[in-house]
Amino acid sequence: MRIGLIIAFLALVALLYTGLFLKPREVPSPLVGKPAPAFDLPRLAQEARFSPAEMRGKVWLFNVWASWCVSCREEHPVLIDFAKMKRAPLIGLNYKDPRDDAVRWLARYGDPYDFSVVDADGRIGIDYGVYGVPETYVIDRAGVIRFKQIGPVTPDVLQKKILPLIAELER
Amino acid sequence: MKALARAFALGVALLAAGASAREAPLVAADEKVEQRLMRIAEELRCLVCQNESLAASRADLAMDLKREVRELIKSGKSDDEIREFLVRRYGDFVLYRPPLKESTLALWVGPFALLVAGVAGAAIFLRRRRATAAPTLSPEDERRAEQLLKGGEPK
Numbered sequence: 001m002r003i004g005l006i007i008a009f010l011a012l013v014a015l016l017y018t019g020l021f022l023k024p025r026e027v028p029s030p031l032v033g034k035p036a037p038a039f040d041l042p043r044l045a046q047e048a049r050f051s052p053a054e055m056r057g058k059v060w061l062f063n064v065w066a067s068w069c070v071s072c073r074e075e076h077p078v079l080i081d082f083a084k085m086k087r088a089p090l091i092g093l094n095y096k097d098p099r100d101d102a103v104r105w106l107a108r109y110g111d112p113y114d115f116s117v118v119d120a121d122g123r124i125g126i127d128y129g130v131y132g133v134p135e136t137y138v139i140d141r142a143g144v145i146r147f148k149q150i151g152p153v154t155p156d157v158l159q160k161k162i163l164p165l166i167a168e169l170e171r
Numbered sequence: 172m173k174a175l176a177r178a179f180a181l182g183v184a185l186l187a188a189g190a191s192a193r194e195a196p197l198v199a200a201d202e203k204v205e206q207r208l209m210r211i212a213e214e215l216r217c218l219v220c221q222n223e224s225l226a227a228s229r230a231d232l233a234m235d236l237k238r239e240v241r242e243l244i245k246s247g248k249s250d251d252e253i254r255e256f257l258v259r260r261y262g263d264f265v266l267y268r269p270p271l272k273e274s275t276l277a278l279w280v281g282p283f284a285l286l287v288a289g290v291a292g293a294a295i296f297l298r299r300r301r302a303t304a305a306p307t308l309s310p311e312d313e314r315r316a317e318q319l320l321k322g323g324e325p326k
Contacts, residue, residue, distance in 0.1 A: 029261075130232075
């Protein structure tokens with residue numbers, strides 16, 4: 001009887017303890033494993049437009065950013081490093097950002113993107129299930145989302161998740 | 172020929188209806204849309220401030236999502252279709268009443284399982300206590316106790 005109670009108590013402690021380290025803010029995306037939603041958006045500070053269909057046959061990264069987003073500053077050096085590796089195309093989704101602010105931000109901190117597309121009213125963000133900028137998607141050759149990073153890409157996430165995944169998808 | 176004419180007339184009528192709807196949205200109709208929006212949004216979670224419903228939230232994303240839902244209502248989508256639209260993008264997490272399936276089983280059954288376990292535990296505990304905590308008196312002891320209560324000397 002007493003041992004049963006102690007076991008029950010320890011089980012409860014274990015349950016609550018693991019609960020301390022879960023991240024309720026990271027909602028698993030239902031989009032992983034699904035085709036990346038289609039769109040056709042103007043590029044930032046360029047005449048051309050872009051649609052994800054153009055990237056068929058390539059593994060690429062799609063990064064949601066904004067000049068007003070504080071965590072994007074934190075993530076920015078990691079993206080610059082990634083761009084220097086020339087490992088895969090990196091395309092930005094400039095999310096709900098005044099054009100001038102976005103251009104100035106890139107001029108000031110450096111532009112890691114092949115180019116960015118402009119999602120002025122956040123519609124495409126909703127299609128991609130964006131709820132907290134920055135978010136990053138790894139999209140495979142067939143246009144399927146294979147990974148989603150919610151919040152900034154850290155050097156750790158880049159080294160341990162994104163780079164190995166790119167290598168695997170390119171095989 | 173007659174059928175063709177009828178189809179044409181119907182097309183014109185529809186176009187006219189569409190045009191008038193765009194021109195001056197009726198206040199009453201809009202209010203209906205808002206009411207439906209609020210009813211749906213009460214049952215949806217705001218993803219930015221997770222303990223708030225979409226209806227109550229003033230977060231930027233919540234406003235955008237409400238705009239999206241409003242447009243879906245206006246385009247004649249059913250409540251289920253609208254919920255489906257959001258679940259496809261954000262997962263079951265947006266629903267305050269998630270569907271019963273494998274991944275949500277613990278959520279639906281858990282509290283009842285805990286309740287049953289608690290009641291069972293309490294029942295077992297009480298039964299054992301009753302078994303040990305109520306010693307019965309022998310007829311001899313009972314007689315002595317009665318005498319003591321009456322104020323007599325125990326023999």
